[in-house]
Amino acid sequence: MNMKKNPRSVQVIPPSGARDGHKIAAPALVTTMARLKTTILIIVGFMAFPSFMMAQQIYTGQVKDSLTGAPIQSASVTLLSSGKGAISDSAGQFSIQASPGEKLSVSSIGYVGTTVTLASNTNLSIVLHSAAGTLDEVVIxxxxxxxxxxxxxxxxxxxxKDIAARPVLSAAQGIQGKVxxxxxxxxxxxxxxxxxRVRGVGSVLGDANPIFVVDGVxxxxxxxxxxxxxxxxxxxxxASAQAIYGSRAGNGVVIITTKSGKSGKMQIHLNTYTGFKTPTSTVKMADARTYAAFTNAARAYDNVxxxxxxxxxxxxxxxxxxxTHKGIIQNYDLNISGGSEKVTYYFGGSVFKDQGIIPGEDYTRAAFRINNTYQLAPFLKLGNNLNVSVYNMNNKPTEFDDAYRMAPTVPVRFDDGSYGYTSLLSVANPVAKLDLTHDKGDQLRLQGNVFAELKPVNGxxxxxxxNFDYHNNNQKVYTPVYFIWSGQKNxxxxxxxxxxxxxxxxxxxxxxxxxTFGLHEINATLGYSSEKNRDKSWSGSIQNVPADPNLWYLDQGDNNADVGSSGAILTRASAYSRLIYTYDRRYIFNGSLRRDGSSSFPTDxxxxxxxxxxxxxxxxxxxxxxxxxxxxxLKLRAGYGKVGNDITISNLRILNEISLQSKYYGFGGSNTAAQQAWTFDQIKDAAVSWETTKGTDLGLEFALLKNKLSGDISYYNKLTHAYIPVTVPTTFGDQDKIVYSQAADVRNKGVEFELNWQDHTSKDFSYHLGFNMTFNTNVVDHVDGTLQLKGGSLGNGEIVTYTVPGQPIGSFWVYQTDGIYKSQDEIDNSAHIQGAQPGDFRYVDQNGDDLINDKDRIFAGSYQPKFYYGINGGFAFKGLDFSFDLYGNAGNKIYNGKKAVRFGNDEIEAARVDDMWSTDNPNGTQPRASNAIPKPSTYYVESGNFLRVNNVTLGYTFSNTQKWHIQSLRVFASAENPLIWKKYSGYTPELPGNALSSGIELSIYPVTATYMFGVNVGF
Structure with missing residues (x-):
C-alpha cells in the first residue's frame, strides 16, 4: 500500500486489483494508521528520553603525566561509539559531550593509551603512563x-621537551648524557x-659526526x-637500523621530527628565559711576584x-x-598550533641571543617555522615543513692562549692609556687583540620540504x-692600522x-x-631518491681601506684587490627498500637494502x-x-649490516693533479737550462670509494614491575675500512709521496646499558631516575703500507699523537719521565738529552741504546674514553618540579699542551713552583725553573676523567590560572654546567678536535656555566 502524506488528509491509493469493483473502507484505515503512528512515536519517545537526557551531559577533565603530574598537551580524547573527539589544551584540559556508560579512549604520542568508562561523575582526571621503553612505543x-x-x-x-628544557643552541648538545x-x-x-660520536670513532680522516635528518632533510x-x-x-x-640511509650512515643517524598541529582549538605557548654565562672552571696562574722570581731563576741558569x-x-x-666577562643569554619563543579535520597548522618563532664570555662577541639567531597539513580528500594529504633562520655574529679571537701566556707584570693599559706590552716575551696584549678585531658574519638559511601522500587502497x-636546504653565508674581517710595540703592530x-x-x-x-593478515603483519617500504648539492663561493681582500665601517668594501682600498672564486656540484641517486615482517607479535624479521650512486668517486x-x-x-x-x-x-634482538661514509676526502683527490714546472735534467753538454715539464702534484687512488662499516648488534630490552623499571642492554662490534695517507715510491712522481687510500681497519666494540625507574607514590608525588653507561674499545686493527699518521702538533715542531695498529686512533706517544736529575753525576752516568742540567727531567732510555730519541717514545693512553655515562632524575610534588642531568667519562687521557709548551719568559701556573727543584731545594720533586721547552712526556699526560652536572632545574606550575585568562603558567630557575669534578688541571676536559689530534689542549674555548630564570605560558 502506498501512502502520500498531505498536510490536510490521507489519500489511500488502492492496489491495482481493487480498482475494478472492490471497495476499501478508507475512514477505518485512516483511523487505524493514525493510532499506529501515535503508538510508535510514544514508544520511541520513551526509549529515546533517557539517552537524550544522558547525551546532554558535558564531561570535562585533565590529562596528566603519571610520572611528573604535568599536564599533557594535544592528547586525543575519542568516544569509541561515535568516533567524536576532542584535543587537550596546554593545561591538559578537555571537554566532550557524552553519555554515562560510553567508553572514552585517551592517547598521546609517547604515552600508553587508556580507555575509561564514563559514569555519572562528569569531572575526570586521566593519567597516562610514558611509553618510553615499552614495546608499544612508536619509534621513527x-x-x-x-x-x-x-x-x-x-x-x-x-x-x-627534555631538549627544550636546556638553554643550549643545538639539540645535539641537548641529548648529552641521555643516550x-x-x-x-x-x-x-x-x-x-x-x-x-656514535659508538666510537671509526673515520680517521673524514667527518666522524653522524648525519642529521630533519623532517627528511x-x-x-x-x-x-x-x-x-x-x-x-x-x-x-x-648498522641494522642505519642501513636504510646507506652510504651516508657510517657514523650514525640522528632523526629530528619537528612539531605539527593537532585537530582542535588554537593553542598558544610563550616560552622565555634569560640569564648569564661564566666559565665553569679556571686555571690559577702565578701572581706577579711568583712569576718574576721564577723568570729570574730561569734566566740565571742560562747565565742571563x-x-x-x-x-x-x-x-x-x-x-x-x-x-672574559659575564655574557648574557636570552631566548624568546612563541608558537601557535591547532587545526581541524581538514587542516592543521603549527607556527613557531624564536629569537636566541648569546653574548658568550669574551667581551665583544655575540651570536643572535632568529628562526621561523611553518608546518601545515591539508587533507584534501580521505585518500590525499598535502603538507609542508618550512624553517627560515637568520643569524648575525660578531666573532672575536679565542684569546685564552695569550691570556695564559702573558706576563702578569704587564698592565692592560699604561698610565697614558696606551696598551700595555713587554718585549720580554713574544705574546700579544690579548685585550688589544679583542679590541682591534672586527669580524662579522651572517647567514640566511631556508630548510624544509613539501610533500604529498596518496592512499589509493587500504594499507x-x-x-x-x-626536501631542500639553502645557505647564504657572508663574512667580513677588517684589520686597522695600529702600533702597540714592534712585536704587535699592523x-x-x-x-x-x-x-x-x-x-x-x-x-x-x-x-x-x-x-595485517591474521597473525601476520607486514610493514614494507620501497623508494627512490635523487639529490644534488651545488656549492659556490668567492672571496676577496684588499689593503688601505678607510677606518670608517661604512666604507668597508673591496672597492674602497687600493687597486690591488685579490679576488677568487670556486664551486662544486655533487649528485647522488639512491634506491632503497625495507621489509618488517611480524608473526603473532612475537617473531620479527627486518631486512634493508640500499643502492647508492655518488659523483664524489671515479666512474668505476x-x-x-x-x-x-x-x-x-x-x-x-x-x-x-x-x-x-x-x-x-621482554625482547631479544640481533642485527648485522653494512653502511658507508662518503664524507672522507676532497672530491679533487679522485683526479690526478698535475702542474707545469721547470726541471733540470743532467744529460751533459753545454745546455744546462731548466726545461718545463708536466709533473704530478697529487696522484689518485684508482679504487677511491666510500669508507665502509660492517657491524653486529645484540640487545635485550625489558620493562618490569608494571613498567616502573625499563632498560636496554646491548653489545656491538663494528669494523670501519678507513682512509689513511700511505707513502708511495719516488718513482710514482707524487710531490709529497703520499696517497690517500683505504688502508686501515678501525674497530669499535663495546657494551652499553640503560636503566630507568619511574613511579608515583601518591596522587601528588612522582619521581624518576635514569642511568646509562657505555664501555667502548677503540683500536686500529690493521694498517697496509707505510703509516704516516702522526698528528697532534704542539706548534714547536713536536708531535705527540700516533695512530698505530693495536692502539686507539690518535694515541699519545711520548717520552717517559723518571723523576728529575738531582746532580751532574746522574746526568753523566745515564742517557740524556743534550744540554741537560740538574733539576731537568730524566727520560727513560726504553731500548737501551744510550740515546734519547723518538725510538724511546711509549704509548701513554688516548683521548678515547673507556666508558662514559649519564645520570638523570627528578620529582614532581603538586605544582613543584625538580630535575637534574649529569654526564661523565673515564679511562681517557689529555695532553696539557699549554703547560708543556712554555716559551721563554711566559707566565706559569701557580702550582708550577710547588716543591720545585733548586740549589736551595735539591730534593725537590718538580723540575727547576727553565725557559727551555721540554720533550713531550708523560709528565704532561693527565687524567681525562670527569663528572659534570649538565643541568639542574627547579620549577613551579600555578593552578587555577584561568582567573588570569591563561591556561597554564610555569616559572623556573635553571643552571647549565654549574659544577664539574675533574682531575685535569686545565680549563676543561672536553676537547673537540679531529681524530688524529684529539685530546690536546692548546687554546680551547672552555665550557661555560649558565644561570637563568624563565617562564612558560599557555593560552
Missing part, C-alpha cells in the same frame, strides 16, 4: 615508523655545534633549528741577567679575567617529497670578504605498505650496495609468559 626509524617491538636495531629516542652509546663533546663558543648542521620546535629525536646506532726587581713590582694583572601510502689596514652559497635538494618518492666506483638483516623475539608475548607478573615486556 627512517622513511617511516614502527612499534618498538618491531625494531630489530638499536634505536634511542629523546622527547623534545647510551652517544658521546657529545661541546664547546662554550656561541653559535657552535658540538661533536657527536639530510644535513650536518642543526644550529638553525629552534629546540622548542622539536617533537622528538631518534638516534640510529647500529734578571729581568725583574722584585721590590719594585706593581699590582698583578689577571689576564683571564680581562678577556598503501604513496609519498612524494621535495702597518697597513686590510679588508677581507667572503661569501658561500649552497643549495641542496632531495627528491624522494616512496611507497609504504602496512597490512660510483655505486655501492648497503644492507642489513636482523630479527627479534618478543619473549613476553609467549604463552609461557602470560601468567607471570614480573615482566611487562
Amino acid at each position: 626509524i627512517g622513511y617511516g615508523s614502527a612499534r618498538r617491538s618491531q625494531v630489530v636495531g638499536s634505536v634511542a629516542q629523546v622527547d623534545g 647510551p652509546g652517544v658521546q657529545i663533546t661541546a664547546s662554550g663558543a656561541p653559535g657552535s655545534q658540538p661533536e657527536v 639530510i644535513t650536518s648542521d642543526i644550529t638553525n633549528i629552534n629546540n622548542n620546535d622539536i617533537a622528538s629525536v631518534q638516534v640510529l646506532k647500529d 741577567d734578571p729581568a725583574f726587581d722584585l721590590d719594585t713590582l706593581s699590582a698583578t694583572t689577571n689576564w683571564f679575567d680581562e678577556v 598503501l601510502t604513496l609519498r612524494s617529497s621535495y 702597518d697597513i689596514s686590510s679588508l677581507s670578504q667572503s661569501n658561500n652559497n649552497s643549495f641542496y635538494y632531495i627528491i624522494d618518492n616512496n611507497a609504504t605498505y602496512n597490512k 666506483n660510483q655505486y655501492g650496495t648497503f644492507y642489513s638483516i636482523g630479527g627479534a623475539w618478543v619473549i613476553s608475548e609467549e604463552k609461557f609468559m602470560k601468567n607471570q607478573t614480573l615482566f611487562n615486556s
